[in-house]
Amino acid sequence: MTSARLYFIFLLFQLPYFSHLAIAQNNGTVPVGATLTADNKDQNPAVPRGSQVKLTADQGLVLNDPQGKQVWSSKIDIGTVAVGHMNDTGNFVLASSSSGRLWDSFSNPTDTLLLGQMMETEQGLFSRKSENNFSRGRFQFRLLEDGNLVLNIANLATGFAYDAYYTSGTYDPANSSNSGYRVMFNESGYMYILRRNGGRFDLTTERVVPAADFYYRATLNFDGVFAQYFYPKNGNGNWSVAWSEPENICVDIGGGLGSGACGYNSICTLDSDRRPRCACPKGYSLLDENDRYGSCRPDFELSCWGGGQGYNKELFDFHELKNINWPQSDYERFKPYNEVQCKNTCLSDCFCAAVIFNDGSCWFKKLPLSNGMTDSRIAGKAFIKYKNKGDDPPSVPRPPDPEDKKKSKMMNATGSVLLGSSVFVNFALVCAFVLGFSFIYKKKWIRNSPDDGTIETNLRCFSYKELEGATNNFKEEVGRGSFGIVYKGVIQTRTSTTAVAVKKLDRVFQDGEREFKNEVFVIGQTHHKNLVRLLGFCDEGQNRLLVYEFLNNGTLASFLFGNLKPNWNLRTNIAFQIARGLLYLHEDCRAQIIHCDIKPQNILLDDYYTARISDFGLAKLLTLNQSKTIKTAIRGTKGYVAPEWFRNSKITAKVDVYSFGVLLLEIISCRKSFDIEMGEEYAILTDWAFDCYRNGKLNVLVGEDKEAMNDIECLGKLVMVSIWCIQEDPSLRPTMKKVLQMLEGVVEVSVPPNPYPFSSSMGLY
Template identity: 40%
Template sequence: EAQPYRNISLGSSLSSLDNSASWISPSGEFSFGFSRIGDNLYVGVRYEKIPEKTLVWAANRDRPAPPGSTVELTNNGLLVINDANGKPFFSIGGSSGGSAITQAAMLDTGNLVLQSSPGSEFKWQSFDSPTDTILPTQTLSVDYKLYAPMSPTILSTGRDYIVMQSDGNFVSYSDISEPTYASNTDGTKGRLVFDESGKISIFQWEKNTTVEITPASRIPKPSKDFYFRGTIDNDGIFRLYNYPKGRSNSWSKSWNVIWETQDSSCEMPGICGQNGYCVGKNKGFDCLCPSGFSYADANNKVLGCNQDVPIIDCGQYNPDDYGLETIDNVNFAGGDYAVKSNIDEAGCRDWFLADCYCTLAVYSDSNCYKKRMPLRSGKVAGGSKAFVKVSLDNSSPLEGGGPSNITSNGRSNWSRFGVVKVVLFVISVTIFILIIIESIILICHRRRNVHRQEKLVGSMQPEIKLMRFSYKELEKATRNFKEKLGSGSFGTVYRGMMVFTYGQKPIAVKQLDKLMENGDKEFRTEVSVIGRTHHKNLVQLLGFCDEGSHRLLVYEYMEQGSLSSFLLGSIRPEWNTRVQIAFGIARGLMYLHEECSTQIIHCDIKPENILLDGNLIPKISDFGLAKLLRHDQTKTNTDIRGTRGYVAPEWFRKMAVTVKVDVYSYGVMLLEIICCRKTVEINMMNEPSGILVDWAYDCFVGQQLETLVEHDEDAKNDMKKVRKMVMVALWCIQEDPSLRPTMKKVTQMLEGAVDVAIPPNPSS
């Protein structure tokens, strides 16, 4: 049996091959040593007298030790993990003040400390480097955080955390920096205190007051009969646990939850990742995938689900070839690209099936919601039904679910044999009639194409082939402008479906409502210019309408919506995806500025005007429209407190507007892409980070760029690229337009073709 240690001398070591090896506190309640959890080997502090020896602090949570490792307090006073060959693998701690370390100690509080002499101050302590748990007598000072583990068996730093904020609030956040709990104790600075009685409170030293966080009625008495711990679990919920030291009539011999920041794991935003949905299971939760999806990692379901089914060829789409699989009592939060109200379930099914581009829809409270991919924050929701589109030739049951409930257009499917007999009978009876009808349709179709070709704008180049639509055609295509996608400075955008020679295709119809008076000639001229553009990163203009007072533009439809909703959604987009989006936008702007036959200045670059297709390729929208606005619409309100937004300073100084105004706007947007946040946070205006462009420069000068991507591990592992992109952005937002690079040079700097010099203060 391992012996208690009061002082651990230099040269002492523990081997992972010896299961009994540990450094134990004087009371025997805590120990330090190796713990195997799942397939991983960790070194840390644990409750020694509990049968499962619960690990409460893992020194190497992000770097599990290799088999055969040892942990050693070296003669130099460093606590290190060595691999099986004796080579240093991971450094746990040492003196930061230059004083020599002579010993270590495992204290009865669960605190592992390094000292220069017995009874002296701690030169290093585990309490100063908390992972996911705090213990009685431990405090959390301002900005100290607890990070949730990835899973119960993978303890690496997870997506969620809880922090003692400088405003006095104890707040938990999801991986996209969305608050999920707040103690509502803001107003004065404080620190979190976990006392020996099991209570958690905030001591506000400026007021010399204590505010209790955990209700006193929840704490069992006498507290000396229980072990306690406060842990943020892998679902992002912070829980206060107790464990009876002896027999108890009221508490089971296990860790019991006595208080938690959320009642249900499934209430946590994005807990099951993209496309997954959460279900309660045995006081915990499980993540499931809809039909046609599979786990990104079956061993770590919270990473979400990938879509397995191939993208539907909408040119060949026939709703009758597809059925709907129903997931009862499930909903996905947000991500609605179209909503229809006051509709019954059968109508919702038909509306969904008719849309080739929609994979999943939700019916709830007489409303039908078409969901944008990827799906987010799926969970059990009573009264809701999720419909998943499945091919009748290749349907599959729900992952982990029961029998399939597949219907076609809301009705039970016939047997395939019965369908074949009916189809053969109908074909044999009507084949002659079908041939005649097909001939008539072909003749009419050719005449219509000839007529439409005659309606091409005469002044346009023949290769453009923009189509001129009648207002009635667009009214029909949009079902009387029913599905509104959004609105902006140029007008309102509606979704529609249009039949072309190559099949039916979704379209976006922009209804312009702020044009110059008597601007017919200008409208056709600008449409002609827009029509001659063609680039991978520009939204394609398909046609227009200039009938009477109506001015409408018809664009290709973008499935994934705007960059704004993508960046600020419930799940933080991957770093590499954001990098590629930034590069694509730069290439699109370079094309508009330098490669078009007629140079185009956008004048309104912002995330709302960047759209994403099904492959997350960015496409610039609303280019070429600035000249069409009425003069009173081009004036910009300068009375905006504390921010310049996306608007370049020369707009306010009556200077000539050049392509450099787009460069400025791109720089602001590039910072938003890097940080996944808005350029201005109204609720943070009194903080240094309130205005993004100013904060980014301060972080750059102060060599604290990691602060900009604090909760983004992929970005933090790619700080060289983060630094380069921030430097490019700072060059773009220089107040002096002559100092800003061209978009061609911006593209070259981002892609590494030219070096990026140190940028000056943008406001200097």
């Protein structure tokens, strides 16, 4: 037998790969003392370079590493090996000179069976650990004592077998003689389970190619799929699959213990060859970069340290997945719930890693996510939480507080007294100190409550002089709004600097003081990834200023109305983000907020072009049990103002819906809401957009934008949503909740009516 043939047989048995044969051969026999040495020329070496297999008289085959340490042996218990022999079937036999066979590879299988090989009750195969790691893996193929052939996962540390994900069904409790007791792989290429009464249960159910022309093997693969393969003996071809089990390992592996077909936090998808493909979801990466079938770790910290429920929920978002589930990771269920409630509640839950929303039910998933699977039969939507890069709340370092030094001295002095006093006196002093400190703290908190006209917040309170210095005497103006001018500044400490936007409020309203207090109070407790974050304030005499995070990419107006038309997908994402921010203001924050001035100048973009709504909280506040407020003055900007501002009508959150509809049309078309340079017929975007929609000329509306036209279904949906939003009758406008549902495809968008049935839109400006 040639060295190549011997190497091929060793490969089939999953013995280590060797490319150098240093043995004398005579008709397939191997003498005691013969060796094989690994030189690592093979693509997948099983052992280090220099490892050696030697045939010894006392132990049979012995594998040593390059340092001579024994790694494995065939463990001959009785007798002395005289010779090794490789049969034509591929069975490697160790024999003595007198008593015959001492050990053979067919009786000690690893992950592969060959023609003529059988497997007895309580025998089995085990997979390799990974594609390139030949140590023992976690999958097993076993014939149980009861006669059932099973595939199962085993715990590598203990060997404990989990529930089977394939069972042959060859156990007959009514007739034990009908149960299986041996797995056969006959010379013709058929595999079957031999029953005790002589009957058989076929594993190979299709007609096979002739064994005279093809090699055969049956292997438990490292990914848990057991398959029978054939290969042409002429060498012209590849290993092909005759059959395999299970049909869909991603799903059939079930939801028992362990991670499933793939690692923890991974998702299993079935390939065309019925083998699993594993992938980490967004926000996760492989724990071991060399093991693509292994577990995934989150690229962020998802824990309850430092805040518990609701902690930093604005820093996270969801990646939507369809036909995916992690069936054994549930820890909570909410019903009846809608999709928005489902996602928002998960964002507020520091344990929640993912949610499944289906038919009014919301299932919360915890880490590690196990048995992740893709299956077209899985209904509902999966949303996996991930960290928004760049959305970490900017910190404004505080300078040392003189009060802290006083408190420190007080503590030190108290400690000195305690050390020099009796136990009773110490106890009395401790009680007095705690009570006194609690009284002082309580008094300070009450002083900062909103009931007495001040502000309940932990925002940094700046002096006017600090902000004057931070802005270089308010030198660099970066924007103007309805309530004042915005300047760029830098807050400096000994260790760091933070860029900020300082809004210097003017007194354009008679009740400006109350509005300022309301804005600071509400914004200080309002947190969402699509809102600009307030960092601090100044309330000193006539000077009232707000300090915000500074966003480098400026306003949406500059983004949309520049010389180059922005990417279509980026524009649609921005529209979705603005809708989410408005929904939060209207329904999800503690006190409902009507913005009243939604326009591209009040939408800022961060480093990742995430949309952030600014200037909210300046308008009339509504408590949670209110739905309407009487208008006091027209607020907003020409081109975005809802019709009810001009009538003796009640003002509701629908005014923001109207403004969002106009803004959405601007995002779609990249043109301003009112542009006299376009000519009288086209000057008002809302009128022109409805004409384009009604006449089927969406290509004209987007200026022949190829990206938008290639996404014509989405384009049509966005235009219809915008027309619903700009309905003259507020009762016809959807809520922001429904707007977002229509944008996300949760609710179907019906054909909108003429938005101005009562009056010409020109009369509104």
